[in-house]
Amino acid sequence: MINPESARPIGYWLKRLDRLINAQFERQLGEAGLSRRQWQLLNLLEDSPRSGPELQAELEPFLHGAPDELSEALSGLVTRGWADSQDNIVSLTETGQAQFGLVTAMVAELRQALTAGISPEAYQATIDVLARMAANLESN
Numbered sequence: 001m002i003n004p005e006s007a008r009p010i011g012y013w014l015k016r017l018d019r020l021i022n023a024q025f026e027r028q029l030g031e032a033g034l035s036r037r038q039w040q041l042l043n044l045l046e047d048s049p050r051s052g053p054e055l056q057a058e059l060e061p062f063l064h065g066a067p068d069e070l071s072e073a074l075s076g077l078v079t080r081g082w083a084d085s086q087d088n089i090v091s092l093t094e095t096g097q098a099q100f101g102l103v104t105a106m107v108a109e110l111r112q113a114l115t116a117g118i119s120p121e122a123y124q125a126t127i128d129v130l131a132r133m134a135a136n137l138e139s140n
Helices: 010-030 036-047 052-062 067-079 094-114 120-138
Strands: 083-086 089-092
Touching: 010 036, 010 094, 036 052, 036 067, 036 083, 036 089, 036 094, 052 067, 067 083, 089 094
Parallel strands: none
Antiparallel strands: 083 089
16 A cells, blocks of 8 residues: 555655755754854855855755845844855854854754664665756756
């Protein structure tokens, strides 16, 4: 007998999972006063400073047609002194770097909960399938 839940199309599961991830990020990171978008900015800026357009391009898939979301998230990081923007180049401050380390532990817990019961191989296979699907549609 087919499980009725598994009969749902992939779009359903992608949207549902994205909403659940957002909600979990908001709950867990909300304690630190951060949004999921701010976490993503911190994560990108930890690698290296970036321009506004670079940040926009890298976070585009998450913005859901709401470009103000990025500027609001960035403004929040600048206001609390975690990031600095000069000549349209955004970088983490020393405070931001220290806070990134603390928030990373929270995100690791969230990711562990997300992938509980999923082998590294199954996780990678899922990523590979989703990347292939995206490539299939992008090539059309």
